[in-house]
Amino acid sequence: MGMMPGLAAKEFSKVSLNGRLSDQSMVGIQMAAHSMFDEGIEPVMDFLSEEAEINALLIYSHTYYGIGNKPYQVLAKDHIKPPKNLINRKLPPVWVKHNEKAFENTILRHTKADSSLEYADRDIFQEILKPARERKMKVFVRMLESGGGHGENQIINYDKVRVIDIHGNKGSIACWNNPDYQNWLFATMEDMFRNYEIDGLQYGAERTGPLSLLLFKGEIPTCFCEHCRKKNSGKGIDPDRAKEGYTLLYEYIKKVESGTADKANTVMTNIWKYLQKYPEILGWNYEWFQTDENNQQEIYDRLKNINQDIVVGRHVDHQRSSWDPFYRSAVGYDEMTRSADFIKPILYHEIYGPRLRWWVIEEWQKRMFNDFTREETLNYLYKTMGYSPEAQIPLDELAVRGMGPQYVYDEVKRCVDSIKDDTDVIAGIGIDVMWHGKDGNPQPYPSDPLELQKAVFKAVDAGASGLLASREYDEMRFSSLRAFGEAIRQLK
Ligand SMILES: [Zn+2]
16 A cells, blocks of 8 residues: 655654754654544544644554553543543554464464454554544554563464573563564564555564673573574574573672672672673673664565655664663664664653662662662763763652753764764653552652753754654643643744
8 A cells, every 4th residue: 555645754854953843843642542542533633733733643553562551540630531441441452453464474473353352343543544634644653562571472372482591491572583573573564554554663672681681680581592592603602602601690690689699809890700701691682682673674674665655763762762781882873773764762851760760770789780889870870871960860869850851952962963864863752651669559750841841942952853742642641741732832
């Protein structure tokens, strides 16, 4: 199927010259299909278009990542209709119709349509096309590969493509190197863009590599499946040496966690010992990210092969954009441009505060930074990630006030400065992103409207070509979206 007339990949062009936006600048929003159906397609579009200045709808095609992880208390209450509690709703994980024939070269299959599920008879990407065009809004597929442990179990034969850890046990998520997984991913993309007139895609994974997962979170290293062994052997990395190195490092980190590690040397010194003795550890980690790049490239090439005008964007998750130095350094933004028309880094300034305090500093300090205080660990992170003094929020204020607009500026600037071609940078601005709670009690983390507007100004000032209201529509209050829209109007 062809694209709508006049739509070109570069229609959303670099228009942020001198810190301004134009009507051609992409201003998108991420949302799940059920929100459209719950509140009404046209009223939702009218609000977004007229009051929040949104001209691109990025709607999830698949919700295996787990849509029910937002409890009722974090859903916005000032929308067109009151929210329905997501926890016990039976919503489908697949929101597009797939052709069985497209999946002939993979053992994986999407979960079958079940008529007992809510909205099972609806077809969001068909239904929104006309009203979106009438309002000059673009429609994007948003597909997110989650960190595992959610609805992936509903993908048929998923168990056969899971990563394998150092002990030979299966992990929670698929191996990027597994050909059945790769073919399933590519088939999913191609099938969607052949069946629907969608303007573009935003795709990305939210999972880092084995080294970060081990040093920062103490997780058991993966993947040592036959496909990973073969691929890395071909790169000159000995799989047995890599496994041995990861196993010894894993055993050591477990001792650090339990306070039983030998204290003769610092943790950092010991980690450096393993990395030098087993450089295969670093090589294995690096190649993991290269596999992701290869998969991204394959998606890009296949979609462009269907239609050059399909806009392909990359979602860069929060740990990659903001706090994981291994993840960040393995593939630079300049390298990502090969497989992207736009790059969208997550820059949730407010929720980054508690995330940094409890997901990062607290976890790092238990392991790799065990000999550092929490303040020292935070300073190390700020210096390593290159935050300007103005962006650096003190440890005891992080969870309370979050990070500020200067952090958004610093990250957008770094992204823009890294990119040497005309790839667009779309800033993922966090709006009312819930906090999962340090004890697992989710709670709202409402945006301050002035700080939100400042974050928008800072992003454009740093060179962003466009903006993406994030994370998801159903948690963003209309009051915040109005403030967002007002900021966009001021920039035009
Ligand atoms: Zn593998």
